[in-house]
Amino acid sequence: xxxxxxxxxxxxxxxxxxxxxxxxxxxxxxxxxxxxxxxxxxxxxxxxxxxxxxxxxxxxxxxxxxxxxxxxxxxxxxxxxxxxxxxxxxxxxxxxxxxxxxxxxxxxxxxxxxxxxxxxxxxxxxxxxxxxxxxxxxxxxxxxxxxxxxxxxxxxxxxxxxxxxxxxxxxxxxxxxxxxxxxxxxxxxxxxxxxxxxxxxxxxxxxxxxxxxxxxxxxxxxxxxxxxxxxxxxxxxxxxxxxxxxxxxxxxxxxxxxxxxxxxxxxxxxxxxxxxxxxxxxxxxxxxxxxxxxxxxxxxxxxxxxxxxxxxxxxxxxxxxxxxxxxxxxxxxxxxxxxxxxxxxxxxxxxxxxxxxxxxxxxxxxxxxxxxxxxxxxxxxxxxxxxxxxxxxxxxxxxxxxxxxxxxxxxxxxxxxxxxxxxxxxxxxxxxxxxxxxxxxxxxxxxxxxxxxxxxxxxxxxxxxxxxxxxxxxxxxxxxxxxxxxxxx
Ligand SMILES: Nc1ncnc2c1ncn2[C@@H]1O[C@H](COP(=O)(O)OP(=O)(O)OP(=O)(O)O)[C@@H](O)[C@H]1O
Numbered sequence: 201x202x203x204x205x206x207x208x209x210x211x212x213x214x215x216x217x218x219x220x221x222x223x224x225x226x227x228x229x230x231x232x233x234x235x236x237x238x239x240x241x242x243x244x245x246x247x248x249x250x251x252x253x254x255x256x257x258x259x260x261x262x263x264x265x266x267x268x269x270x271x272x273x274x275x276x277x278x279x280x281x282x283x284x285x286x287x288x289x290x291x292x293x294x295x296x297x298x299x300x301x302x303x304x305x306x307x308x309x310x311x312x313x314x315x316x317x318x319x320x321x322x323x324x325x326x327x328x329x330x331x332x333x334x335x336x337x338x339x340x341x342x343x344x345x346x347x348x349x350x351x352x353x354x355x356x357x358x359x360x361x362x363x364x365x366x367x368x369x370x371x372x373x374x375x376x377x378x379x380x381x382x383x384x385x386x387x388x389x390x391x392x393x394x395x396x397x398x399x400x401x402x403x404x405x406x407x408x409x410x411x412x413x414x415x416x417x418x419x420x421x422x423x424x425x426x427x428x429x430x431x432x433x434x435x436x437x438x439x440x441x442x443x444x445x446x447x448x449x450x451x452x453x454x455x456x457x458x459x460x461x462x463x464x465x466x467x468x469x470x471x472x473x474x475x476x477x478x479x480x481x482x483x484x485x486x487x488x489x490x491x492x493x494x495x496x497x498x499x500x501x502x503x504x505x506x507x508x509x510x511x512x513x514x515x516x517x518x519x520x521x522x523x524x525x526x527x528x529x530x531x532x533x534x535x536x537x538x539x540x541x542x543x544x545x546x547x548x549x550x551x552x553x554x555x556x557x558x559x560x561x562x563x564x565x566x567x568x569x570x571x572x573x574x575x576x577x578x579x580x581x582x583x584x585x586x587x588x589x590x591x592x593x594x595x596x597x598x599x600x601x602x603x604x605x606x607x608x609x610x611x612x613x614x615x616x617x618x619x620x621x622x623x624x625x626x627x628x629x630x631x632x633x634x635x636x637x638x639x640x641x642x643x644x645x646x647x648x649x650x651x652x653x654x655x656x657x658x659x660x661x662x663x664x665x666x667x668x669x670x671x672x673x674x675x676x677x678x679x680x681x682x683x684x685x686x687x688x689x
Pocket of ligand 1: 214218614
């Protein structure tokens with residue numbers, strides 16, 4: 201039998217960057233196929249070509265053994281290929297039914313029919329989804345499942361998922377894996393970009409490692425061990441070398457205080473009566489499922505959102521690494537302007553009221569080199585950086601300024617093994633230098649590895665607090681404890 205989908209000798213170059221070179225890849229029907237590789241290896245480029253969002257310079261895409269030209273996303277969808285991008289593509293104000301209807305304008309008036317199609321597609325794949333609630337009010341996991349149901353309702357037989365689990369917590373990841381296996385069992389081909397080796401082991405039949413735009417390894421997951429996969433991705437992992445930390449002084453004044461804070465925004469889940477104190481040199485993690493108010497909490501802590509009640513107090517300068525890296529970058533401008541952003545007012549970058557572009561250039565080159573942002577080209581538009589490299593740039597830029605307070609949201613989301621290890625070391629270095637670090641993450645393992653104390657956020661409230669020593673997976677269950685609904689006193 202022919203593979204469901206293939207790349208044949210695909211080349212793709214962006215300026216001086218060879219994103220893909222002679223890539224041959226086969227995705228078999230009824231299999232989950234993981235695509236791995238370090239940041240900038242070419243994974244998203246390959247997926248975008250398969251989804252009709254980009255075209256190869258040479259080589260071709262084959263569907264069931266025959267070459268096809270996928271000029272647009274629609275042309276891929278018509279051929280049964282659906283893409284779930286990293287950030288999702290649904291319109292938040294609309295329900296799932298309305299989102300599906302939008303993709304089928306001729307059926308707009310037959311709303312009931314669209315609803316039935318969606319519900320039938322969901323039922324046939326064992327999905328439980330809420331089709332009538334505006335998407336922005338659904339949790340991230342529900343949004344993803346809804347997006348998958350929409351693809352299946354549109355007739356998708358091939359599903360391409362770009363790092364779908366990077367924003368999910370452990371339970372949600374487990375749920376998505378179960379769902380992907382159900383799809384594969386019905387003959388659907390699932391292509392999954394991921395950085396997590398345990399995810400490959402948990403859900404994939406086959407895997408491919410891309411490295412510098414070429415295939416470094418491809419085969420059955422059962423035939424390979426984790427060390428081989430990791431080596432083909434990033435070479436040998438150096439030992440993590442976090443700096444020595446000073447003991448935290450119990451009665452030290454906190455550098456960041458959120459005191460009984462209530463806050464809400466139009467788009468985000470609220471936080472209610474939240475108190476957090478972070479002392480200099482301390483890492484405090486807030487864990488919880490997406491939609492429990494983490495982003496609101498991060499924005500309040502960073503001073504971006506003003507609380508409705510309660511107070512925020514910060515001693516010294518605060519850095520903020522937001523969950524959506526694009527919020528922190530000037531996407532249309534050369535990378536150097538994003539690199540220098542927090543320091544643009546430093547005297548060394550201006551003379552006679554004019555910006556000294558040579559100084560900006562030199563600074564950006566040094567920063568890109570030290571934080572391994574690839575390609576290290578200060579003139580590349582920031583929007584052209586791969587997800588992981590954009591992340592390295594924002595983390596490096598913010599933590600390099602020796603902040604007194606650092607609010608860090610999902611710091612290793614989308615990073616390869618090596619880059620994630622470096623960023624974790626950088627967070628510990630920042631704390632060791634005396635910063636109060638508030639880490640907001642859905643990743644319990646990461647919280648456990650980095651934090652001195654872990655707070656559990658659910659429905660906008662802190663429902664548990666643990667020291668690093670007593671924190672383990674049992675914490676997880678707290679996330680499911682029901683809470684009373686009430687408003688500000
Ligand atoms: N539109 C573009 N313009 C210029 N360079 C680009 C563009 N798109 C991708 N690139 C470059 O191509 C290379 C491959 O990028 P790609 O996004 O495919 O990597 P990736 O493996 O998905 O990385 P990540 O894990 O960080 O998301 C990178 O060096 C990236 O900077």
